[in-house]
Amino acid sequence: MICQWCESDTARETSNTVYWELPDGTKVIEIQDTPSIHCLECGITYQTDNTVKEIEDQLFLIDCSKLEKSIMYETLMAAPRLLKRNYFDFAK
Template structure:
């Protein structure tokens, strides 16, 4: 896989922790085991845009008050939704 930062061919899929501010700005949380890209050449770790959009959409669709300060990506994506889709995202 090619790194989007340094264009090395040494990038790999990885599960990493990420810190996120909730959409209402009430607090920041840690999401563990987020599908990410990790490059051994430039040491950059990043989340692809589509994955970021999925996380942002999920936060808009669930009751974030029920989330702990730290939880896994899988836990986040399995939360019950209030709406079928994020009606505030006009790009999707």
């Protein structure tokens, strides 16, 4: 796997705890075990664009008022949605 930052071939899939601001800006939550990439060369740990989009879409589509301060990634992604998809994403 190639690192998006330094282009080294030492990047590996991992999971990490990340902190995310809710779409309404009211608070930040901790998301544990988030799929991530870690580069052994430059030391950066990051999420792919796809993972970022999945998290942002999910947070936009669920009732965030029911979220605790900390949540597992899989639990977040399994939370029931208020809408079927993000109708405000015009990139599709």
